[in-house]
Amino acid sequence: MFNIVMPVLIFLMLQYESFHTIFSAPESMEKRPKNCIRGKIPKVDAVRDLLSRIDPKEIEEIHAQTIDVLKRxxxxxxGTIGGYVAAGIDGVELFSSTKKSCPDCLSRKNGTRKxxxxxRSVVCMTVGKSPHVIFGQEMLKPRDGSEKDEGELTGAKRxxxxxxxxxxxxxxVIMADALYLNAPFINTLKECGLETVIRLKDERRLLFQDAExxxxxxxxxxRSFRKGKKSIEVWDLSGFEIDLTWTIS
Known part of the structure; x- marks a missing residue:
């Protein structure tokens, strides 16, 4: 079992593109981390069969222990960027079907009104220098909110x-897109002792107009500098006209 579960977990965390390539293709042998697989290499069918019978909670525990070992x-x-450990957070869709469902499924109407x-889950993983490690994910539940944005923010805080x-x-530092420019989410980061960098691209927002x-x-x-053909300007500003103060609840 170790010969299957541990390699699969490591390959997921390091974002290998294909289990089939890792376990079956001879040309991929050099890609496998040393001491990760001992003895006979399992076949893809054996991997799939065993994973279908494993309790996901067991995998979560192994993953959590792996993160603790990395920290220790x-x-x-x-750090991963400029001496700081930076992690990105975002939502990702994992599966969709008009025929199969379970009690934890989210639902929506597609283009044909079916x-x-x-x-869908919210994932947090390191960005910048390798290795790119997934710290964790949180599955969204129907109770998290009927709207995509509301559900994703609820899952992200959790x-x-x-x-x-x-x-x-x-x-x-937690890095996120404009969806996460949200007072309750930023309050959660502050409570947990985390800084944040949020990408703001909507020119209609008052904050954007104020900064402009x-x-x-x-x-x-x-501060100005060039990166390849791009010219980048970095501004350190305070004194915005709109209220940027949030009260931590």
Whole structure:
């Protein structure tokens, strides 16, 4: 069992593209981490058959123990970006069907007005330097909210609290897209001692317009540099006209 479960977990965490390539193709033998598979290499059918009979909770426990070992061995002691351990958080859809469903399925109407059942989760993983490690994922439930954004934010807050409780200070900075520019989510990060970088691209937002106005007046501290063919400007600003203060509940 170890010869199957442990390699599968490691390959998932390191984002190998194909189990079939890893377990079956001779040209892939050099790709397997040393000491990960001992003895005879299992066939893909054997891997699939065994995984179908494993309790997912057991895999979650193995994964949590692996994260603790990575922390204990200081794998990220130099950080992943600029000396900081940066982790991205985002929602991902895992499965959809108009025919199969379970009590935990989310549902929606597709283009033909048929009810479509699907599973979606929020995933948190390191970004920047390799290895890219998945810290954890939180499955979204129907009770999390009927709207996509509401459900994803609810799951994200639950995931951050779970990771903090299970692994302590697992990261320094959480990176997210504009959906996460949300007071309750940012409050959750602050409660857990985490900083955040959120990408804001909607020019209609008052915060964006306020920042643009300050850029034009040459406010704050500015640093410019080039990355390839791109010219990048970094601004350190304060004194926004809109209220950026959130009260931690």
């Amino acid at each position: 061995n200081r794998v990220f002691r130099e 009810t479509e059942y699907f599973h 995931l951050i609290r779970h990771l903090k409780k299970s692994h302590g200070h697992f990261a320094d 106005s300050m850029f034009q007046r040459d406010k704050g501290r500015k």
